[in-house]
Amino acid sequence: MTQLYFRAVLLLIFSMKVTANDTNFMSVNVGYGPQPSAEVSQRNYTVGLDYEFYRYKRSEKQWxxxxxxxxxxxxxxxxxRSLHAVSLYPQLTLLATPYGEWQPWFFVRALAPTYLSEKNLGTRTQAxxxxxxAQVGLGLIHQPSKWNLALSYKHFSNANLYQPNxxxxxxxxxxxGKRF
Incomplete structure (x- = not known):
């Protein structure tokens, strides 16, 4: 079943229109940390891939x-012990004033519809x-090369539409990641 989810994500990613105008962004992510408010000690980790395929530039500082x-x-x-998640996300990105070749940035994703392969992860249950x-983070963009670094916090839940949540x-x- 794992291979099926992975193939579906790859098919979706590579079927997107790729243009060379800085619209596309690919990133890998790895993460780790304790589950807040878990009944017992539980540490979660993640490995993932994100592909941004559309960008509406509102200004030089916001898209x-x-x-x-x-x-x-x-x-x-x-x-x-594990699950797979596939998300379609909207993202707001805010850019700060560059410092030399580096530009600080902030991003927030919210209400990204997600399919979870399992309803349970450790002691956590989704209905x-x-x-x-939802994900929020900040980082740096190396302007000449378009390489990006960021630290973020990632969360999955059903926004109390169903119980348990x-x-x-x-x-x-x-x-x-890198913008291309």
């Missing part, structure tokens, strides 16, 4: 974009396979 993401999420808890992804969190996610 809205759409992308797809795949996340493998695991835990050190003895039961319900359905449907959830939302135990959120799944990865507190520290490192993102590394």
């Amino acid at each position: 809205l974009s759409l992308g797809v993401g795949y996340s493998y999420v695991g835990t050190d808890y003895e039961h319900n 359905k396979h449907f959830a939302f992804q 135990d959120g799944i969190d990865i507190p520290l996610v490192f993102n590394f």
Whole structure:
């Protein structure tokens, strides 16, 4: 089943229109950290891939974009050890004034519809396979090369549409990518 999810994400990513105007952005991410408010000690980790395929530039300091993401999420808890998540995300990106070749940036994703392969991860339970992804982070863009670095916090839950709705969190996610 894992290969099916991975193939679906790759098919979606590579079927997107690719242009050479800085609209596309690909990043890999890895993350780890304790699950806040878990009944027992639980540490979650993730490895993922994000592909941003549309960007609406509101100004030199702000843009809205759409992308797809795949996340493998695991835990050190003895039961319900992993799941796969596929998301379609909207993202708001805010850019600060550059410092030499580096430009600080901030991003937020909210209400990104997500399919979860499992309803349980460790002690955390979602009522359905449907959830939302939320992610917030900040980082640096190397302007000449368009390489990006960021640290973020990633969360999955169903926004209390269904019960139970135990959120799944990865507190520290490192993102590394390139705009092309």
